Amino acid sequence: MWDTIEPQLSSGPVSYLIPIQKFIFAFSSLCIAGADPANSPDISENGYMRMDRWLAVQLLPSIPINAFQPLVEIFLHSFAYPFFLVSGDYNKLYEFIETEGKEVISRGQTEFKLGKEDVIHNLLFILGFNAFGGFSIFFLSLLASLESDTTGIQEKLRKEVREKAGSGIGLSFSSVQEMDLVQSFVYETLRLNPPVPLQYGRARKDFDLSSHDAVFKVKKGELLCGFQALAMKDPKVFDDPETFVPDRFTGEKGKELLDYLYWSNGPQSGMPSVSNKQCAGKDFVTLTASLFLAHLYLRYDSVTIAGASFSGVEKPKP
Numbered sequence: 001m002w003d004t005i006e007p008q009l010s011s012g013p014v015s016y017l018i019p020i021q022k023f024i025f026a027f028s029s030l031c032i033a034g035a036d037p038a039n040s041p042d043i044s045e046n047g048y049m050r051m052d053r054w055l056a057v058q059l060l061p062s063i064p065i066n067a068f069q070p071l072v073e074i075f076l077h078s079f080a081y082p083f084f085l086v087s088g089d090y091n092k093l094y095e096f097i098e099t100e101g102k103e104v105i106s107r108g109q110t111e112f113k114l115g116k117e118d119v120i121h122n123l124l125f126i127l128g129f130n131a132f133g134g135f136s137i138f139f140l141s142l143l144a145s146l147e148s149d150t151t152g153i154q155e156k157l158r159k160e161v162r163e164k165a166g167s168g169i170g171l172s173f174s175s176v177q178e179m180d181l182v183q184s185f186v187y188e189t190l191r192l193n194p195p196v197p198l199q200y201g202r203a204r205k206d207f208d209l210s211s212h213d214a215v216f217k218v219k220k221g222e223l224l225c226g227f228q229a230l231a232m233k234d235p236k237v238f239d240d241p242e243t244f245v246p247d248r249f250t251g252e253k254g255k256e257l258l259d260y261l262y263w264s265n266g267p268q269s270g271m272p273s274v275s276n277k278q279c280a281g282k283d284f285v286t287l288t289a290s291l292f293l294a295h296l297y298l299r300y301d302s303v304t305i306a307g308a309s310f311s312g313v314e315k316p317k318p
């Protein structure tokens with residue numbers, strides 16, 4: 001991504017919307033399906049757009065649009081959109097995974113006893129909906145957090161990254177776990193901008209739901225809705241809850257706050273399992289974002305971000 005953006009900067013700001021999506025698509029395809037878009041000219045150029053269109057028809061029925069009501073409810077929010085609108089895109093993505101993801105497909109068949117078609121549909125769903133969809137929202141707020149900072153955070157991040165990875169250790173999911181400030185910055189972005197803020201669940205039995213100062217009786221079968229954006233601004237848990245505090249999650253006290261970081265539909269200190277509905281990619285998500293930041297500050301001293309564009313990068317002095 002940076003190799004593409006950097007040479008263009010001399011002629012003015014470069015929008016990051018498409019480069020970020022291309023990068024997320026390629027990174028997720030490689031990590032999740034072992035499939036490299038570079039091996040397919042069509043997918044390397046258009047894969048992210050094909051994914052966007054397939055996602056759009058699934059998400060449109062649930063995206064709030066306040067204008068033109070009640071027409072929006074009647075005509076856009078009342079039915080599932082037919083598959084034929086995006087079957088061309090989906091089939092191209094299917095063929096890509098079928099050809100380039102052979103090793104992962106065969107693991108699905110032998111280790112999980114799934115049919116080949118089911119493996120490919122499952123891989124495409126995780127890759128497209130969970131990873132590509134989630135990261136496409138999350139990375140924009142990560143960059144917006146860098147853009148709006150006024151505390152000199154880039155310098156502090158750079159210092160930590162170079163200290164922890166500069167001396168030939170290199171970057172990996174394990175080396176970024178040593179970077180407290182980088183991880184805290186990622187957590188704080190997710191606290192204030194949870195990419196999937198609403199969760200629903202139907203009570204399986206009667207139970208009491210406690211808050212700090214009240215108890216609510218919930219009856220079996222009742223539908224509950226959780227709104228993360230509100231839960232993660234609880235002033236009884238977070239000091240100055242509306243403010244972006246980059247190092248909020250560092251140190252002993254900061255680590256304790258991970259019990260209250262819910263972007264993954266469960267606490268950051270918890271574990272996704274078959275008996276909960278917590279994001280199966282919980283650690284993959286935060287470590288990937290940390291890796292993105294760490295790579296950025298190994299490569300550059302700082303970046304200038306304005307609007308949805310990069311307008312400059314400062315390279316390390318030789």
Ligand code: HEM
Pocket residue numbers: 032126130131133134135138194195196198199200263264265273276277278279280281282284285
């Ligand atoms: C920024 C990226 C991501 C965000 C914000 C995100 C968020 C979430 C949330 C909120 C849920 C709970 C949904 C619900 O039940 O209401 C969830 C579930 C899930 N996520 Fe993620 N996710 C992301 C990336 C990923 C990735 C990369 C993977 C896989 C590699 C993944 C795999 C899953 C799976 C399999 C579930 C379903 C878990 C279950 O129902 O038991 N997610 N995710």
